[in-house]
Amino acid sequence: MKQQHRVQILDKHNVKDDLYNLIKRNKYNAKDVINDISTFIEEIDTISSIYQKSAKRELFFDLTSKYLGKSKTYIKLILDFLKKYGFIVFNDNVIETTYKGNLIQIMDPYMLSADLIRFLLFDVDWQRYFEREDIYLSKDSRKYVFIMLYQFNLDILNELDKIKKNPLYKMSYFSSIDNIFSSSSLGSVCDEILIRLGLGTKEKGYFIPNDICREIFKYYSFELYEQYIGLIEECWDYFDRGDFEQAFDIAKSIAKVLVFVPEAYNVLGCVYIKIGEIEKARDMLSYAIEIYENTSLGDIESDSYILLYYNLGLAYLYMNENFKALKIFNDIKRSKYYDLGNIDELITDTKKLLIIK
Numbered sequence: 001m002k003q004q005h006r007v008q009i010l011d012k013h014n015v016k017d018d019l020y021n022l023i024k025r026n027k028y029n030a031k032d033v034i035n036d037i038s039t040f041i042e043e044i045d046t047i048s049s050i051y052q053k054s055a056k057r058e059l060f061f062d063l064t065s066k067y068l069g070k071s072k073t074y075i076k077l078i079l080d081f082l083k084k085y086g087f088i089v090f091n092d093n094v095i096e097t098t099y100k101g102n103l104i105q106i107m108d109p110y111m112l113s114a115d116l117i118r119f120l121l122f123d124v125d126w127q128r129y130f131e132r133e134d135i136y137l138s139k140d141s142r143k144y145v146f147i148m149l150y151q152f153n154l155d156i157l158n159e160l161d162k163i164k165k166n167p168l169y170k171m172s173y174f175s176s177i178d179n180i181f182s183s184s185s186l187g188s189v190c191d192e193i194l195i196r197l198g199l200g201t202k203e204k205g206y207f208i209p210n211d212i213c214r215e216i217f218k219y220y221s222f223e224l225y226e227q228y229i230g231l232i233e234e235c236w237d238y239f240d241r242g243d244f245e246q247a248f249d250i251a252k253s254i255a256k257v258l259v260f261v262p263e264a265y266n267v268l269g270c271v272y273i274k275i276g277e278i279e280k281a282r283d284m285l286s287y288a289i290e291i292y293e294n295t296s297l298g299d300i301e302s303d304s305y306i307l308l309y310y311n312l313g314l315a316y317l318y319m320n321e322n323f324k325a326l327k328i329f330n331d332i333k334r335s336k337y338y339d340l341g342n343i344d345e346l347i348t349d350t351k352k353l354l355i356i357k
Contacts, residue, residue, distance in 0.1 A: 020114040022219055028212045030113040030197050033078075036070065037112075040078055041087065041101050043068070048095040073129055074192050081119050117216060120193050126185075130192075134185035143221040144257070145186070148177055149209055150217035150225070151259040155296050157206050162294040168287040171252060173259045181206050228257055235267045244271045260297040262288055262304035269311050278318045285312040306332060310343075317350060326350045 040047065047064055054060035065072040082088045087101035104112075126137035135141055151173070160174055169175050180186060190207040194200055199213035209217065218225070231250050238247035251267035258264070265288035272281035288308050292298030298305060313328030329347045 023114050024110040029109045030116045132185045136183045136186045143224045146217040146221040159295040176256045232263045282315040322353050
């Protein structure tokens with residue numbers, strides 16, 4: 001059988017960059033959308049005829065949408081992609097296929113997939129195509145949305161109900177992701193772009209990205225994601241300098257954007273302790289521990305869990321709930337995973353308080 005060679009059309013749009021390498025390395029092929037593009041080009045004479053007969057641009061999209069059995073928004077996106085990347089041209093009142101468009105069937109599918117991802121996910125103004133003023137569709141919010149979706153998976157979806165009843169849910173990543181998926185506009189983006197590109201599935205109204213989708217989201221928003229990760233150390237710097245308000249604000253923003261960073265909740269709890277809001281400290285630390293114990297996100301044998309538990313013990317101690325504090329300190333002492341130098345002293349002092357009481 002004769003091997004079919006793939007050709008690469010060289011023009012100003014074809015760039016073998018990191019995105020192309022990522023897509024090729026993962027053998028990702030946006031085959032469904034590529035097939036739709038090929039169909040569009042095969043039907044270009046009929047589509048051009050519709051264009052000539054349409055008095056208004058919107059009528060053209062309506063008729064083409066009906067003819068091809070695709071949504072009007074999707075037709076607009078495909079048409080603009082083909083035009084931008086030189087597959088078709090508009091000459092007077094006619095749509096014509098270019099030399100490049102005639103070769104689409106034998107082009108490198110990884111390059112086509114990279115161009116589609118670049119255009120549909122990174123470049124286009126979703127607000128214009130979906131005709132909605134929604135903050136989640138704006139280009140300014142794109143990296144934020146991708147960071148949120150990058151971290152989301154089926155396990156988190158199935159565990160949401162376990163932690164939803166806690167009032168502090170509203171200031172966490174989990175509430176933020178709920179707000180994103182409550183946007184019908186973003187739901188349309190998932191249906192018309194992400195799912196058509198084969199980047200994930202819909203479950204219970206939530207978009208679940210697959211592995212290649214996460215790689216693409218990470219590629220596009222990695223710097224912003226790393227900035228949030230780097231803010232943890234900055235939180236503690238502000239805390240150590242006594243700037244509790246700044247430490248609190250930064251930690252709060254981290255808790256709303258990153259799926260679960262125990263250190264952020266630890267900062268929030270410690271700030272509450274420092275400013276004398278001990279009950280709020282207890283609630284914050286307890287919520288973080290609740291996430292650890294009721295989801296797959298945390299490791300209860302980790303240092304960060306022990307530190308949350310330790311600070312919760314201090315909160316109970318300051319609230320004069322000495323039995324609860326003592327239990328926590330004894331649990332930590334029995335733990336073989338972490339060693340706190342003053343734990344014996346805390347246990348002794350707490351026992352004295354119980355005797356005095």
